[in-house]
Structure formats: C-alpha cells, structure tokens
C-alpha cells in the first residue's frame with residue numbers, strides 16, 4: 001500500500017499540472033494561475049482554472065476539480081490503474097505492480113476468456129438453435145459482434161477453456177462471478193443461456209447477464225453475475241462502454257430499462273443509451289454517466305412501475321443538478337416493442353423530449369379535479385415534494401412557472417409556498433454582505449506579500465465567520481505560506497474554501513491598502529449591526545415592561561459606543 005502511495009507522490013513531483021492539462025486545454029496565464037475553457041462542460045467564457053501552486057485544477061462552471069490523476073482519468077475516460085500507468089510512463093517512473101491489482105486483473109481475465117468462449121459457442125453450428133433464437137428476437141449479426149453476445153451451453157467445456165493456458169485457483173474462479181461451488185465442485189452458474197457481457201467504462205468484461213432459452217425452466221428469466229471485486233451492480237450500466245462516444249457527441253444520455261432495449265436502439269442508430277442492471281436506478285449510476293453528459297432522457301416502460309421509477313430518477317438527478325427529460329413508450333410496452341412497431345416515433349420521442357418535471361406534472365394532473373378540495377390538497381403536497389429540494393434557482397423558477405401555466409396555480413404565493421420555497425428569498429440574504437466581506441478579507445490576507453494578520457487588527461470582528469479559524473491560524477503563525485495553511489486545514493471543510501480562494505485570486509498580490517479599507521468597512525458594519533441589534537432588544541424590553549432588562553441593555557449599548565469610539569481614535573493614529 002505504502003509503496004504505491006510513494007510511487008504516486010513520485011509521479012506527482014515529476015509532472016506539472018500545467019503541462020499535463022495544457023495538452024488538452026489551451027491555457028492562458030492569469031496572475032498566479034492559468035485559465036482556459038473547461039473540457040468537461042461546454043462554455044464560451046473560460047471558468048476553468050489551473051493552479052501551479054496547488055498542482056490542481058478547478059472549474060467554476062461545472063465544479064470539476066482535482067489533480068493530474070483526476071484530470072487524465074476523466075478526460076481519457078480510463079480507470080485509475082490505467083491512469084497511473086499512463087502518467088508513470090510520462091514521468092519515467094517504473095511501477096511496481098501491486099498484488100491487489102493483479103488479483104483484479106486475473107478476475108477480469110477469467111471474465112474475458114468466458115466472453116470469448118460464449119461468443120464462439122453462439123456461432124458454433126452445434127448450437128444453431130441458440131443463434132436462431134437470437135436472430136428471431138431481432139438481434140442482428142452486427143450487434144452480436146458489437147456487444148459480444150454469446151451462449152452458455154455446457155459448463156464443463158467452459159472451465160477447461162478458461163484453465164487451458166493459465167491455472168486459476170478455485171477461489172479465483174468463484175470470485176470471478178461465473179462459477180459456483182456445488183458438492184465441492186466448481187461449476188458454471190450459467191447453463192443454456194444467451195450471454196450478454198457487461199463491460200466496464202473502459203471496456204473490460206466484468207460480468208454477464210444471461211437470458212434463458214425457451215424450454216429451459218432452470219432459474220429466473222434473466223440471471224446476472226453476483227457482486228464481485230470487479231463488478232458492483234449499483235455502479236454499472238449496460239451499454240456504458242458501447243454508448244460512451246455517442247453520449248458525448250450527442251451530449252445526451254438516454255436511460256432505458258433493459259439490456260435488449262439498448263441493443264435494439266443501437267440497431268436503429270440511437271447509440272447514446274444505457275440501462276441499469278436488474279436494479280432500480282442508483283445515484284452512483286447517474287453520477288457516473290453524468291461525467292459524459294449532464295443531459296438525461298429517461299425512457300422507462302409505460303407501466304406503473306416505470307412511472308414510479310421516473311419520480312425516483314427525478315429526485316436523484318435533482319441532487320446532482322442535472323437537466324433531465326422524460327418520455328414514455330406508451331402505447332407500447334417497452335422500447336423493444338416500440339422500435340419494432342414504430343421506429344420513427346422512437347426517434348421523435350428523443351428529439352421532442354420534454355423536461356421530467358413537466359412530464360410528471362401533466363401525468364399527475366391527467367385524472368385530477370382541482371376543484372375538489374381533497375384532490376387539490378393532494379396535488380399541492382405533491383408539488384411541495386417535487387420542489388422542496390431544488391437548489392438551482394433557474395430550475396426552481398422554471399418549475400414554478402410550469403405549474404402556473406399548466407395547473408393555473410401560483411405556488412410562489414406565500415400562503416401556499418410553505419416548504420416549497422427552498423430558501424431563495426429567506427433572511428440569510430441580509431448576512432450575505434458580511435460573509436462575502438469576511439471571505440474577501442481572508443483572500444486578501446492569503447495574498448499579501450508576507451502573509452500575516454496585521455497587529456492593529458482585531459479578530460473579534462470576524463467571530464462566527466466561516467473563515468475565522470483561518471484568520472486565527474494566520475494570526476498565530478506569522479509567515480506561514482499558503483501551502484502551510486492548506487496543509488493545516490487538510491481534512492476539514494475549510495480546505496475547500498481556502499483552495500477556492502487560491503484558485504479564484506487573479507491578481508499577483510494584494511496590497512495592505514486594499515486590506516485596510518476592507519477592514520474598516522467590516523468594523524463599521526460590525527458596530528452598525530450590533531447597535532441595531534441592541535436597539536431592537538431595548539424596544540422589545542420596553543414594550544413588554546421589562547425595566548431591569550431594558551436598563552441592562554442600555555448599559556450594553558453605552559459600552560458598545562465606548563468601544564467604537566476607542567476603535568475610531570486608534571485607527572486615526
């Protein structure tokens with residue numbers, strides 16, 4: 001483990017983030033940092049910043065951030081071991097292979113060999129019934145090749161094929177997910193099934209979905225590989241590898257329900273499509289594919305379960321701030337049927353897609369009578385549920401507008417909007433100035449020629465601010481560097497804030513004059529705020545006849561005025 005970390009550090013120290021990123025993105029120097037158009041989302045004005053000081057990048061548009069390893073991994077769409085290999089080569093570092101990697105590699109090998117075996121078996125004349133069945137189901141020979149579809153006939157032949165050149169242990173065979181132990185013997189899990197290999201994002205076969213041939217009553221209709229070291233079904237999607245290029249090109253990913261839907265869609269030229277693997281859609285799956293495109297079209301089956309899945313998908317995407325659309329295969333059962341009966345309609349569904357919220361809204365309204373009190377209440381509750389977690393202002397107001405247009409209800413009306421308003425116009429706006437000033441102040445401190453908290457300044461004006469601890473640290477540790485500060489706050493929430501500050505600072509250096517003027521504003525605001533606070537309390541105490549309380553507050557007010565006077569005298573010196 002440690003030798004691996006050392007090697008990563010070695011590679012990091014030999015390479016420069018500006019060089020690595022510069023191979024993919026045109027960068028311009030801006031102060032201490034470099035600026036360019038983000039390669040991870042489409043933009044016209046650059047918001048992608050590379051910091052040589054931190055050896056990291058960050059996009060203020062889409063939030064992508066990381067070091068050289070994250071960058072290469074995401075831009076090349078390869079996994080971590082591959083990234084490590086690539087960058088090691090570039091840095092001239094020879095990697096010591098880790099044992100764990102080779103364990104994974106061997107499990108992948110077994111799956112790869114099985115895929116080859118199944119594929120050959122499907123084309124073997126002895127199994128012509130299986131091939132015939134596949135072709136009758138409308139899967140073309142080209143798809144068989146592209147998706148590596150195969151046939152699991154006889155388990156014992158599979159085992160000897162896999163063991164031919166390399167001997168794998170019993171444990172490895174079982175860990176591969178293809179075999180199981182029965183009465184002490186290793187046996188294939190799959191028997192008389194059409195086999196669909198599941199490939200990782202980088203194209204490695206990591207698991208299978210096996211569909212029974214008619215006449216085989218053994219096991220469920222679809223049988224998947226179990227969870228293994230290399231296959232986690234809640235993180236993977238069928239078609240994630242086969243569809244990756246088209247998803248990026250079209251900047252849209254279509255989610256459908258089944259393996260064969262993906263294949264049928266590919267056959268009519270719609271190749272930006274994926275399906276979850278026998279589970280309900282997970283956040284991990286959506287997150288993974290959202291690296292290729294932030295636009296999603298959910299095309300679930302027309303039954304009730306499909307509609308429920310859609311609501312769930314909506315909530316997941318809402319958390320990830322993605323733009324989503326929805327469509328239904330109705331009147332057809334699923335995509336397979338739709339494509340066979342009306343392929344043109346399938347393509348129209350994609351091009352004329354409507355956003356998921358509007359889709360769900362119209363579905364929800366279909367059989368509702370909003371003049372009926374109980375239905376009206378139910379409807380408002382539903383809207384609340386849909387909107388309460390929406391954090392994106394633009395999206396939120398779009399939804400509100402849709403409800404107004406379609407349902408003729410103004411949910412932004414204060415009397416209705418309890419729970420709907422996601423704090424967009426709540427009281428914390430008042431505090432924004434104060435917080436923004438404290439952040440800017442901290443930023444200016446971090447970019448002084450010599451980082452220090454000036455002696456004549458008082459920390460108390462920053463109490464309760466997010467960056468208070470940073471200022472306190474700077475006050476204690478005169479001459480600390482930005483790297484020291486960042487290290488000190490490693491593993492805390494402040495680290496990200498400090499990092500953002502370093503990324504977003506565009507001048508080379510801040511001046512003490514700038515800092516002084518901001519400090520004066522902050523102090524001035526502090527006293528004005530405190531005075532107002534005490535004044536309000538005094539009025540309340542007086543109005544409720546609390547004489548003693550009122551006198552105490554008056555004393556407090558006098559002290560504050562005194563303190564303010566002292567500050568003003570000192571600052572004039």
Ligand SMILES: [Zn+2]
Nearest residue numbers: 038041059062
């Ligand atoms: Zn971006």
